[in-house]
Amino acid sequence: MALHRPTTKRLTPSSTHWTALKPRNLHHALDLCVNYANAHHNLSTTAIARLMGVKKHQLHHWLRHADMPMHQLINFEQACGYHYVSRWLIENSGQTVADPTAGGQP
Numbered sequence: 001m002a003l004h005r006p007t008t009k010r011l012t013p014s015s016t017h018w019t020a021l022k023p024r025n026l027h028h029a030l031d032l033c034v035n036y037a038n039a040h041h042n043l044s045t046t047a048i049a050r051l052m053g054v055k056k057h058q059l060h061h062w063l064r065h066a067d068m069p070m071h072q073l074i075n076f077e078q079a080c081g082y083h084y085v086s087r088w089l090i091e092n093s094g095q096t097v098a099d100p101t102a103g104g105q106p
Contacts, residue, residue, distance in 0.1 A: 018082065022091070026066040029088040034063065037080035051079035 018036055023029035037043040043051075049059040052075040059076075062068040068076060068085075077083045090096075 021084070023084050023088040026085070026088060029084040030063050030066060030068070032084040033077060033080040033082060036082045036084070041081055043079070048076070048079045052076055 018040075021032060023032055034045060034048065037048055045059055045063070046056045049056045052059065052072060054072065062072070073085055077085060
């Protein structure tokens with residue numbers, strides 16, 4: 001069984017403006033979440049799975065096939081520490097994502 005291999009290069013907190021990254025597709029969004037968790041929180045997919053309360057092989061299956069149940073998405077993004085999948089879902093539906101921490105008038 002092949003393990004999930006991120007399609008993006010290894011990103012580090014100092015080399016990346018994480019909030020400016022926009023996922024190209026669902027696989028990319030999942031990869032960005034995993035890369036963010038690794039870069040910012042030093043979490044492996046095994047640690048993410050443990051935080052989600054699922055088995056490692058189940059998380060690897062979801063990542064490999066981009067087939068994560070919606071009820072697990074919130075747990076996944078909370079474990080990773082960022083919301084790239086939610087952001088991709090919103091932007092892919094034609095909506096706009098406004099970052100409240102960006103400042104400016106509402």
